[in-house]
Amino acid sequence: MFLVMVAPAVHAQGSLRLTGSMDAGIAYVSDAGGTAGAHSAWQMKNGDVNISRWILTGEEPITNDLNAIMTLTNGFSVMTGAAAQQGRLFGFQSFVGLSSRSKGTLTLGRQFDAVVQYVEPFALGGTTYGGTAFAHPFDNDNLDNYTRTNNAAKYSSPDIHGLAFGGTYGFSNKPGAFSDSREYSVGASYHLGEMRVGAGYFQFNHASNLATANTDGAEPAGAPFNADRQRTYAAGGYYRLTSATLGLVLSETRLDNATSINNVADTAIKLPHDTVRFDNIEVNVRYFVTPKWHISAAYVFTYGRFDTPEGTRYPKWHQVGLLNTYFLSQRSDVYGEVIYQRANQLEGTGIHGAQISNFSRASGSNQLVAAIGLRHRF
Numbered sequence: 526m527f528l529v530m531v532a533p534a535v536h537a538q539g540s541l542r543l544t545g546s547m548d549a550g551i552a553y554v555s556d557a558g559g560t561a562g563a564h565s566a567w568q569m570k571n572g573d574v575n576i577s578r579w580i581l582t583g584e585e586p587i588t589n590d591l592n593a594i595m596t597l598t599n600g601f602s603v604m605t606g607a608a609a610q611q612g613r614l615f616g617f618q619s620f621v622g623l624s625s626r627s628k629g630t631l632t633l634g635r636q637f638d639a640v641v642q643y644v645e646p647f648a649l650g651g652t653t654y655g656g657t658a659f660a661h662p663f664d665n666d667n668l669d670n671y672t673r674t675n676n677a678a679k680y681s682s683p684d685i686h687g688l689a690f691g692g693t694y695g696f697s698n699k700p701g702a703f704s705d706s707r708e709y710s711v712g713a714s715y716h717l718g719e720m721r722v723g724a725g726y727f728q729f730n731h732a733s734n735l736a737t738a739n740t741d742g743a744e745p746a747g748a749p750f751n752a753d754r755q756r757t758y759a760a761g762g763y764y765r766l767t768s769a770t771l772g773l774v775l776s777e778t779r780l781d782n783a784t785s786i787n788n789v790a791d792t793a794i795k796l797p798h799d800t801v802r803f804d805n806i807e808v809n810v811r812y813f814v815t816p817k818w819h820i821s822a823a824y825v826f827t828y829g830r831f832d833t834p835e836g837t838r839y840p841k842w843h844q845v846g847l848l849n850t851y852f853l854s855q856r857s858d859v860y861g862e863v864i865y866q867r868a869n870q871l872e873g874t875g876i877h878g879a880q881i882s883n884f885s886r887a888s889g890s891n892q893l894v895a896a897i898g899l900r901h902r903f
Contacts, residue, residue, distance in 0.1 A: 550898020639712030647761030695743025706742025
């Protein structure tokens, strides 16, 4: 859908465009019983690869080099019609700004951080080549873009001979407590020929979904962790061959005084004020068999360190995933995916089983998901 609008007062022509995508499928989960014991399940699922959403974007030329821009994005469930992102109307993203081809883009609103912008394209989680179920455990590094930043001012540079950079700052908005629930991030990417690399860092202070949280802060609800501070470092890259693209991602997340893990498909996982670290290594490949058929696969190893009141624990996760996609047309495709996760040495961490993103936790250390689905873009 494309609408053209004219503003008579300034005689500037603008555009407003409605786009989006829908993703729905059927999944088999080998164990989704949690504390009830080992129980398999067949489930209708929304967004196993990409969260369904509709996007309203607008642009108005101001000068030859400067445009006013806006984006409103609503995530929703195909299965129930409910709004995603804790029921927000435009919880996926919402911002307004100015964009210049020569000087870059400045936007204000609810937005993604620099790690998502500059490192996520090298992972399979968060992209059309893997998506939701391929996220690293609990999406601890936000490379499946679970977390957005409220009250964010964001700058993105133009491409300067292959180099791009930028950052965000999310205001706490709390009088007398400038750092309470604030966020900041920086990142950069560089491309040369068929090679592209990127790196980023973000930090949340006092991210929380508790009743005592600063509800006007940068991340007051939907925070993946309740912790005094979250710091994430990430870097990655890929190299394109004729039909294949080889990727590598390294990331580390550190949590200070963590009391829960919230980015799970069921109840939050309670932690006893732990100091927590997740180190992730992902290797992946994307291969186009034909222009209409592509296969992607990833292996992720996550090494944890939980400093608990009872001692230090070292949980580990191994996860492999395969996504097979066939395009029926330019806008529609069918897919099949298989993801397997094994979680080791969970004793004493508060985590009681494996858990693939977007699914309920297993009763034990192993979980397998097999799904088929349909995606349509409009």
